[in-house]
Amino acid sequence: MFGGRALATLTRYRGGLGAAALAVAVVLLGLIEPTEYFALDQFFELRGARSPVAPIVIVSVDESSFVELNTQWPFPRAMHARLIDLIAAGRPRAIGIDLILDLPSARGERDDAALGEAVARAGNVVLAAAPADEQAGYTSLPFSYSRTTPNLPIDAVRKGAAGVGAINTPLDSDGRLRRMPRRQWTGVEWLPGFDVELHRVVTAAGLPAAPLPAVDPILINFSGPLRTFPWVSYFQVMNGTVEPTFFADKIVLVGPTSDQMHDVFATPFTRGRDQMPGVEIHANALQTYITGQPIREAPVWVSTVVAVAAALLAAALVVRLHPLRALAAVSLLWVIVTLFAYLVFVSGHAWMRGMAGTLGLVLGYGVTVVDHFVREQRERRRLAQFFSPEVLNEVVRHRREQSLSSSRRMVTVLFADIRGFTALSEKLAPEEVAEMLREYLTETTDVIFKHGGTVDKYIGDCVMALYNAPLQDPDHVLHAMQTALELQERTLKVSARWEQRLGTAIRSGIGINTGEAVVGTMGSRQRLEYTAIGDTINLGSRLEALTKEYGVAIVISEFTRRRLNADFLTRELGEVTVRGRTQPVKIYGVLPADLRKHPRAVIDVSATLTLSGAGESHPVATRDVSEGGMALAGVPEAWAVGTRVEVRCEGGQLPGPLAADAIVAWRRGDEAGITFVALDPESGPIVADYLSRRRSR
Structure with missing residues (x-):
């Protein structure tokens, strides 16, 4: 049905579309330039000479x-x-x-x-x-x-x-x-x-x-x-x-x-x-x-847009009004636009290139009148063979209707943003903030597309993505989780580049929820966008905000966790009552990708953890190790998720000392997981050798 309406609308406006295409060609080929320059000269003449103000x-x-x-x-x-x-x-x-x-x-x-x-x-x-x-x-x-x-x-x-x-x-x-x-x-x-x-x-x-x-x-x-x-x-x-x-x-x-x-x-x-x-x-x-x-001169693309808009507007007037009334409306519109352009020129020192709009109005009206007349006569003769006048009028009425369609479906929604973006913005120049945001959003969008997601919208530093919409995706929960884990890895890489340049690190918080939502094209007839609305979406947004409160990078709802397989390591964070819901919701933290991907082995050696750049050191107990990181106990409470640390282990069954730069990835009491950022050259083979001899998790 939607396709039929769309086809009918295109048919009725094909004259305007043809006029718009012709207007675009005239503008882009520069054929309108002499007329535009003539109009500009007329504006100077109408304005008249002004006494010089410079001495x-x-x-x-x-x-x-x-x-x-x-x-x-x-x-x-x-x-x-x-x-x-x-x-x-x-x-x-x-x-x-x-x-x-x-x-x-x-x-x-x-x-x-x-x-x-x-x-x-x-x-x-x-x-x-x-x-x-x-x-x-x-x-x-x-x-x-x-x-x-x-x-x-x-x-x-x-x-x-x-x-x-x-x-x-x-x-x-x-x-x-x-x-x-x-x-x-x-x-x-x-x-x-x-x-x-x-x-x-x-x-x-x-x-x-x-x-x-x-x-x-x-x-x-x-x-x-x-x-x-x-x-x-x-x-x-x-x-x-x-x-x-x-x-x-x-x-x-x-x-x-x-x-x-x-x-x-x-x-x-x-x-x-x-x-x-x-x-x-x-x-x-x-x-x-x-x-x-x-x-100030309007760029050519503005002239192109104005020409297209004018052609389509004139076509719409012809479609909806009697041709003579449409002509009067188009003429009045031309007078208004020309007067406005002149006032902007005189008072605002701006040249709107209004002749492109005039061209669009003339072509839109003329082409559509001819097309409308020919099409209407042919269409009425054709339909009169099959329908009574009453049915014919009903067909015409439906052809003129415009509707907005939407549907309810199961989706997984992902929200991701930069932690502490407001505070970060205050420390950096606007150009640096824009560059950082552009790099982060580019990486985020690339990961979302890679795993079959749809970018719903950008909200400042936040990205909203949908899975299982608009196309069916039976593994939408899996793909959303893969997006979140890879996005954490990408964020660390982006952060490393910015730390080298400005000494400023960035971290991301991600919230994921699964449930039913209303998905489709929404908005007004003047402006539409494809999006999703509903309690599922609101909860996903709230979960992203909870990542900072619970000190984890990824927070998912119980509705998402139910659909996960054993490939993902999660830990329960508790129950929360989210604003807008009466029943508490269980939420879970997702362990970083490195701790999930790499095989681990139990380890019990002497270890020292040092706060990067501060020299503050503490002895800690080791729990397990992988090529991607370690689990430790006795970590100071003040060292939150995202803290940069240096770890050194030796003794026990390690064939040699292990030293690495790392980041605190998760916390539970005095226990913490660290993700290696950089291993010393000798430490990588030491970890690999230890894991090969201790195949345990």
Whole structure:
């Protein structure tokens, strides 16, 4: 029945699914990009120009400067030096020179030296570099390659600069410039962006500025069109029309603005021929860094999800409403989403890439209307041959029903978490906690899958696993127990790695219960998940919490123990009344895997147990030994489960001394079991030889 409903639902929504698939293809192939960029530019236009908030002024190398100074380009570098001296006299916060100075001056070394000395005197000059990829080798052959040349300013100029930054500006697919990279590869190292270096210099000079955003490249938050930032001509500074005091506490950017110098670009505000020179684009980028308000861009996967959701939503409206009402609803939804996207852009400086949603709505509505019309007519003609109108309506009603199914079945549930995770989290950095948790959960999930379990959910550091669901598993109790024992071994390995790195050990506690539970897909029609609920699940969770109280790693209920075979060693812990149950429940601890797996032999020798790292030692009595560990008596009460110890035994029938690092695995009064973590090289053969001569348990 469920399959029939699912098939019916898929049939009714196949138009929406097809539209969603088409929308995904359009988005992932980048066919929507020009439309998205156009919409972004419209948002900038609707928002309009905003007065700059950063104290940035542009010294323009323009046509009038060529005329007034009666000098051809490139200007003498001594002239640039004079310009820097005049600007620096006004005590600006920083001076950015958006000019390429990668070759020596044609006027000789003194020309370069004059500029270098002026840069050094100013002390806050950031120079420009333009790393470029060049084709090398035999370009006509398959083994040609490209290399990057730094194009840095020459040493004579660069040595006194406060910084050097890359000025390269990548274009979007539609040929407009909207982004600015934070750094660029020079072929040797990463060179910070021109604006990033200026941000560093002005911040050091005391200008309040936001930290650099993590995203790279940034989407520039343009203040407005051409000349939104104040311009003064190069010649006006040189002839004194603009006095040095004008530059006090400002950020001064010097660069070409003439169209003839081919350093102009189309931006979101460009209309017609009003392209923006690179130096003003850098002004916009620098202000974006200073204010900390780049345009945050939704990633492509978000656009894909939005397109799919919009297509399916439009399809759902068509399926449930009359086509005209659906059209009105889709149109209203488009208006609401567009207005919301614009408000988010203006107030939140975020670009939602809303055209993907528009595409999804259009395709979802159009494709579904056509498909719905064709399918409905064909379906009615077909069904009319077999059913009366009343029965036909009933069939249609059932096809529209959506139901959530679940069933009662026997399951074994396992809960596992990290002991003392909250306290552990307080000692470590968040990144270390996340890495540790990821490693632990990865190991846990791997073990669960290995033994046929299903990961129901993650709850912080806790994992809930089900056995005998959703697939039948007659040995679900056995597989849950195998999971628990192997998980303890895996946890010790994970702990050993973390102890080496941070001196922090981790241990896990596991609770297992068996009984009936309601299992299936649960939730709302908006969100479903496969899970199990019931008293069996609640008791399993409570048992996991009791592991710390009883000092054991694994606690199982009497309902689970009844279904175990003799391969598992358990000891009764007592009866507990768990919250939510009126009758007490017997609970049992499961001995560690090492003590279960290895053959044991009775041993009675002199032994000393030492607390690792503390030097505190106690004589203890030995009970038995295996290749995996020992059972001891007379162990101090304060040495709880999980305590790291060192054991040394000698005498008796041992052919030699036995020494090992170990961990307390279980306790009962003054008796304890220890699991070997590492045996001395000579101790392993000694234990093996002893066991071979004493085949007893």
